[in-house]
Amino acid sequence: MLRLNINGQAIALDVDSETPLLWVLRDHLNLTGTKYACGIGQCGACTVLMNGHAVRSCTTTAAAAEGYDIVTIEGLGASGRHPVQQAWIDHDVPQCGYCQSGQVLAAVALLNDKSNPTDAEIDAAMTNICRCGTYRSIREAIRQVAIERGDS
Amino acid sequence: MSASGGLLLSFSLPTLSRSKPWQQPDATAIEINAWLSIAPDDTVVIRVAKAEMGQGVLTSLPMIVAEELEADWRQVKVEYADANRQLQENGVYGPMRTVASDSIMAGREMLQRVGAEARERLIKAAAETWHVLASECYADYGRIYHQGSSRSFSFGEVAGLAAEVSVANVRIKQPDDFNFLGLPTPRLDVPAKVDGTAIYSMDVRLPDMVYATVLHCPVIGGKVRGMRLNAVRNMPGFIRALRFETAVAVVADTFWQARQAAAALPVFWDTRHAEEQYSDTIKKGFFAELGGAGQVISRQGDIVNLMDRADRTIESDYFAPYLAHAALEPLNATVHVQSKRVDIWVGHQDPEAAIAAVSEVTGIAAEHVYLHNCYIGGGFGRRSNTDFVREAARIAMQIGRPVQMIWTREEDMRAGAYRPMSAMRFKAGFDLSKRLVALTNHSVTHSILYDRDGATNGPDPNSIDGLHNHPYEFPAWEFSHTRKNTHVTSWWWRSVGSSINAWARECFIDEMAVAAEQDPLRYRRQLLSERPDYLKVLDLLEQHSGWGKQVLPPGSARGVAIHRSSGTIVGQVAEVAVRPDGTVGVNRITVVVDCGHLVNPQTARQQVEGATLFGLSAALYGKLTIESGQVLEDNFDTYEILGMAELPEINVHFVPAVADDRWGGLGEPATPVIAPAVCNALYEVTGRRIRSLPISDYYLQAV
Numbered sequence: 034m035l036r037l038n039i040n041g042q043a044i045a046l047d048v049d050s051e052t053p054l055l056w057v058l059r060d061h062l063n064l065t066g067t068k069y070a071c072g073i074g075q076c077g078a079c080t081v082l083m084n085g086h087a088v089r090s091c092t093t094t095a096a097a098a099e100g101y102d103i104v105t106i107e108g109l110g111a112s113g114r115h116p117v118q119q120a121w122i123d124h125d126v127p128q129c130g131y132c133q134s135g136q137v138l139a140a141v142a143l144l145n146d147k148s149n150p151t152d153a154e155i156d157a158a159m160t161n162i163c164r165c166g167t168y169r170s171i172r173e174a175i176r177q178v179a180i181e182r183g184d185s
Numbered sequence: 186m187s188a189s190g191g192l193l194l195s196f197s198l199p200t201l202s203r204s205k206p207w208q209q210p211d212a213t214a215i216e217i218n219a220w221l222s223i224a225p226d227d228t229v230v231i232r233v234a235k236a237e238m239g240q241g242v243l244t245s246l247p248m249i250v251a252e253e254l255e256a257d258w259r260q261v262k263v264e265y266a267d268a269n270r271q272l273q274e275n276g277v278y279g280p281m282r283t284v285a286s287d288s289i290m291a292g293r294e295m296l297q298r299v300g301a302e303a304r305e306r307l308i309k310a311a312a313e314t315w316h317v318l319a320s321e322c323y324a325d326y327g328r329i330y331h332q333g334s335s336r337s338f339s340f341g342e343v344a345g346l347a348a349e350v351s352v353a354n355v356r357i358k359q360p361d362d363f364n365f366l367g368l369p370t371p372r373l374d375v376p377a378k379v380d381g382t383a384i385y386s387m388d389v390r391l392p393d394m395v396y397a398t399v400l401h402c403p404v405i406g407g408k409v410r411g412m413r414l415n416a417v418r419n420m421p422g423f424i425r426a427l428r429f430e431t432a433v434a435v436v437a438d439t440f441w442q443a444r445q446a447a448a449a450l451p452v453f454w455d456t457r458h459a460e461e462q463y464s465d466t467i468k469k470g471f472f473a474e475l476g477g478a479g480q481v482i483s484r485q486g487d488i489v490n491l492m493d494r495a496d497r498t499i500e501s502d503y504f505a506p507y508l509a510h511a512a513l514e515p516l517n518a519t520v521h522v523q524s525k526r527v528d529i530w531v532g533h534q535d536p537e538a539a540i541a542a543v544s545e546v547t548g549i550a551a552e553h554v555y556l557h558n559c560y561i562g563g564g565f566g567r568r569s570n571t572d573f574v575r576e577a578a579r580i581a582m583q584i585g586r587p588v589q590m591i592w593t594r595e596e597d598m599r600a601g602a603y604r605p606m607s608a609m610r611f612k613a614g615f616d617l618s619k620r621l622v623a624l625t626n627h628s629v630t631h632s633i634l635y636d637r638d639g640a641t642n643g644p645d646p647n648s649i650d651g652l653h654n655h656p657y658e659f660p661a662w663e664f665s666h667t668r669k670n671t672h673v674t675s676w677w678w679r680s681v682g683s684s685i686n687a688w689a690r691e692c693f694i695d696e697m698a699v700a701a702e703q704d705p706l707r708y709r710r711q712l713l714s715e716r717p718d719y720l721k722v723l724d725l726l727e728q729h730s731g732w733g734k735q736v737l738p739p740g741s742a743r744g745v746a747i748h749r750s751s752g753t754i755v756g757q758v759a760e761v762a763v764r765p766d767g768t769v770g771v772n773r774i775t776v777v778v779d780c781g782h783l784v785n786p787q788t789a790r791q792q793v794e795g796a797t798l799f800g801l802s803a804a805l806y807g808k809l810t811i812e813s814g815q816v817l818e819d820n821f822d823t824y825e826i827l828g829m830a831e832l833p834e835i836n837v838h839f840v841p842a843v844a845d846d847r848w849g850g851l852g853e854p855a856t857p858v859i860a861p862a863v864c865n866a867l868y869e870v871t872g873r874r875i876r877s878l879p880i881s882d883y884y885l886q887a888v
Contacts, residue, residue: 049421049441056441060396065388066381068562070513071594075821078513106381114380121379125371125787128239128795130378131513131562137379156830162821164513164563165239166798167791168832 035095039064040108050096055079057095058105066106066134070162077161080135081105087142087158106134109141116181117141120174128165135161140175149179204377204384204560215344217306219270219277220250220299223344227327229256234266234278235288236534237374238561238568239795240852241788242288244372248784249293252366253300253357254307256340257327263373268536268556283534284569284677286751286850289784293848297357303347305355310346311338360782360842369787374560386559387591389519389530394587395424396440397580398447399596401432404814406459406672409433413451420446427583434580440591459672460814467671467811468504471608474629475502479665482644483653486661491623495614499700503611503689504877506808507631508604510678511824514562515597516573519589520581522547527554527578528587532561534569542571546578565799566677570602595819603809604678605631605648606671607685611693619701621712623661626652628686631675632668644668647677651686651748651857656719657694657712673811679799683750683857688804691746691861692876695868705865706732706745721840722747722756722777729838730758730775740764740887741772744866746858751850753780757797757858759833761866763887769880771801771833771863779840780849786839789851793837796855802827804860805880825881 037044039062048061058064058081067090070078074092081090082104090098109115114122117140127133136159143150143158150158155175163171214222214230222230231247247263250256266278279295304324311329312319321332330337360366377383402408408431417423417435422442427434433452437443492498518531520543527549533539536556544551561568577590592600609628616622632645644666653664678684698708706727713719726732732743741762748755760773776793783789806825810817818824864875871885 052439052441056439059388060439060441063390064381065384065390068385068514069387069591070515070562071821073594073820073822076513076826106379110380118379122371122375125375125791127372127375127378128241128791129513129561129563130239130374130383131385133378134381159829162513162826162828164511164565164799164826166795166827168798168829169794169835170791171829172832 036099037095037103038101039103040105040111048095050094052095054081054090054093054095054098058090064105064107068131068134070131075162076132077135077139078132080138080161082138082142085142085145087139104138106138109138115141116178117144117174120177123177124170124174126167126170126174128167132161132163136163136171140171144175144178148182150175204382215348217303217344217348218299219274220266221303223340225341227260227339227341229254229261229327229340231261231263232266233263234271234281235292236283236532236536236558236561236564238283238532238534238564240792241372241785242283243374244370245289245784245788246292246296248366248370249289249296250300252363253297254304255324255326258365258370260327265558268540268558269552269554271537272540272551281535281537282569283564284566286852286854289848290752290850294357298355301355301357302352305352306347306350307340307343309350309352310343313350314338314343314346366784367782367786370785372788383560385514385562386519386530386532387514387517387589389559389589391519391521391587394519394589395436395438395584396443397434397436397577397588397590398440398443399432399434399576399590399592400447400452401596401600402454402456403599404454404456404459405462405601405811405816407431407454407456407814410453410455412453417446417450420449425584426450427580429579432576434590436580436584436588440589456814462672462811462814464506464809464811467606467673468608470671471504471606471629471669472502474667474669475608475610475627477667479627479667480644482649482664482666484663486623488623488625488661488663491661492612492614492625495622496617497700498612498614499696500610500612501693501696501874501876503609503692505607505685505688506878507606507673507675508678508803508807509598509809509818509824510565510567511598511826512563512565512567515592515594516567516600517589517591518574518577519587520577521587522549522578522581522585525549525553529554529556529574529578530559531556531574532559532568533574534561534564534566535571538569539571539574542575543578546575547582565679566681567602570676572600572602598819598824599816601674602676603673604684605633605675606673607631607648609689611689613693613697613700615700621660621697621701624659625663627665627667628652629667629669630685631670631673633675633677635668635670636674636676647682649686650682651690651750655690656716656749658715659712679796680750680853680856683748684800684803687746687748687750687857688860688864688878691748692864692874695744695865696874704733709745709747718754718779719747722754722779725777725838725840726756726758726775729777729836732758740870742866742869744862744864744869746861746865748858750854750857752847753778753849753851753854755854755858757855757862759859759862759866761863761870763867763870763885767885769805769867769885770831773834774836774859774862776835776837776855777840778837778855780851780854781846782842782848783839789839790837792851793855794835796853797835797859798827800856800859801863804863804878808879808882
């Protein structure tokens with residue numbers, strides 16, 4: 034029996050512990066906001082938070098996720114819109130939108146780690162691929178969150 | 186959750202409602218016409234007959250209707266038009282294909298008429314209720330007012346009567362009359378795309394649904410010889426393995442279980458002949474045709490004589506490889522085949538074609554095939570092909586339950602339908618005073634239409650677009666073409682022929698400028714002296730890019746290119762640096778766009794930026810290598826996509842629209858221009874001409 038803590042809820046489920054976390058989320062828990070795109074940890078569409086850090090769930094086994102607090106895109110805004118999601122809306126970031134759950138969570142992890150990241154820190158942390166090319170809007174949205182936090 | 190095979194304790198689904206573009210509206214809403222319903226609470230539902238794949242049609246097309254309707258935009262909701270209804274009602278929505286950047290260009294006037302007709306009917310309904318003349322009434326922000334009295338109705342209050350009345354001779358607005366079109370407007374699909382509720386076809390969950398993974402023969406053109414089912418029969422969740430001519434499908438309770446079974450399933454392939462294929466030898470075949478005559482498309486002047494008498498000629502060969510679309514959402518479709526009905530959940534650019542294809546595969550009449558179009562996780566042309574939908578239908582037919590077929594990234598990228606391969610030769614002759622006397626071009630290109638339809642009359646227009654129909658004034662010319670199809674399959678790829686032809690042509694124009702000892706931008710001006718539309722773009726480009734004025738640091742330079750496609754002229758200047766390690770950095774791109782009128786400047790700018798970066802990824806890194814019949818680049822580790830760290834500064838300038846201007850496309854026209862702008866800049870930095878893509882194949886050094 035696998036025990037996971039997802040979006041603040043303790044879950045026990047009977048699933049092969051070697052199943053990637055991505056497919057546990059999508060096919061067993063119907064948390065389809067986490068996306069499959071490459072399956073080899075290259076693109077970041079499957080990004081989730083584990084204890085606040087951005088992790089690629091397609092190359093993380095369910096067993097390896099036990100004991101961590103996992104947050105998916107569905108859990109991020111569960112108690113009202115997260116400031117990063119709001120910034121994404123303010124900057125009209127998504128185009129096709131497929132990578133954006135992962136982009137949002139990667140940005141949340143970056144801003145957890147560094148409240149006012151430099152351009153180089155944004156470049157280093159935001160390695161998620163966007164095929165539509167929304168990078169400028171992503172960068173501006175991250176800066177907005179950093180500025181708002183600095184003001185408060 | 187029934188199909189998950191997992192035991193679930195103490196867990197509840199989030200309460201967020203899922204955003205499905207196909208969702209049916211409030212049942213109390215009154216349908217004004219096939220495009221429009223108005224609910225008693227004044228909600229206006231506008232249907233969109235094009236597919237949302239990031240280009241913003243789910244917002245921009247309803248904006249056009251809302252402008253004429255005089256709706257209150259805050260009361261507008263959108264949903265997809267039903268492709269089955271389109272079939273039942275004789276194409277009521279016009280062509281539903283989302284291709285060629287023409288959703289606004291081709292559909293704008295029809296959408297204006299839809300909105301205007303509905304507005305006039307609402308006015309007539311209000312006027313009849315008040316017993317006044319319709320000409321004394323007007324619509325504004327979702328209400329109908331009577332001039333000269335204080336009476337008014339909300340749209341919802343008169344929608345029932347409006348549905349019964351008819352009007353004739355409705356006039357649509359001219360751009361000067363617009364209140365709303367042309368204002369930056371947030372996209373309606375954004376909130377669902379940042380909270381995970383937007384439903385792509387891979388997110389569809391149906392009762393009793395199972396999952397399928399597919400193994401296509403890894404060697405292009407190979408076939409299935411057999412498989413050893415006993416090896417996987419007892420694996421967890423395994424349901425069935427299906428054998429097709431060129432592929433095997435494995436169906437299981439969950440996708441991961443299907444993958445595990447597929448990995449363990451011994452499949453024997455017949456790869457005779459096909460495994461002798463190498464992209465290098467295919468490429469040589471294209472070059473071998475270059476010296477041949479080709480079919481003349483356009484000719485003026487005694488070319489042979491002019492070239493013979495020229496003081497100097499230059500000749501260059503260009504080559505573009507096959508490319509995958511590599512949309513981030515791998516191709517997938519969910520199909521449920523029942524005895525007299527098929528349902529398809531898919532993100533598709535051409536729902537009518539998908540319905541026809543599934544009808545053909547299943548033998549169930551098209552009017553009983555229902556397609557539920559989903560958000561598309563990247564289309565770029567690939568999702569107008571029906572190959573993956575047909576395959577999902579074939580699998581679902583044998584399973585009798587809803588089946589979600591997902592191609593892995595690797596299957597998606599190895600499955601063909603690539604941007605065509607092309608080689609072409611340019612030759613230019615100059616007189617003693619370095620004036621151009623003649624230009625010739627012979628292109629050898631894989632034809633998309635030949636792949637799709639078999640033999641075609643004359644050259645495939647997709648193959649030669651941007652060559653013979655260039656904007657320049659040449660004294661004499663010849664454009665000729667040879668079709669060269671191979672066992673690889675091709676398809677439309679964002680900006681199609683332009684992405685190859687504009688690159689080669691604009692690079693060769695730069696070569697001509699050097700031969701004529703002219704500045705490349707000024708040289709274009711001379712050749713475009715009769716084209717004020719192009720000159721206007723060049724003017725703005727020069728002004729905004731600092732061309733010829735601001736000096737760049739050593740190791741960097743600017744390059745320019747200009748091209749018109751999908752009704753829009755795009756000019757770009759790229760500032761490019763070659764680093765000491767030989768890598769290329771594109772630091773700044775100035776883009777000037779002349780598309781005429783803009784519906785939503787916000788999405789317009791995004792499309793120009795995105796299309797530029799799509800072209801830049803391809804120019805820098807894009808290629809597919811075939812070795813022993815297999816495509817090597819099948820994931821993002823080998824098929825590199827530009828990332829945040831390489832993002833150039835992109836400044837986009839739109840040429841202001843003039844009276845009677847066009848409504849040019851925006852999804853594609855910026856894609857073909859960046860590759861030549863960057864290659865031309867690299868020549869300035871390194872002295873080397875990039876005549877074969879991608880750029881990363883070259884070892885470059887600044888001189």
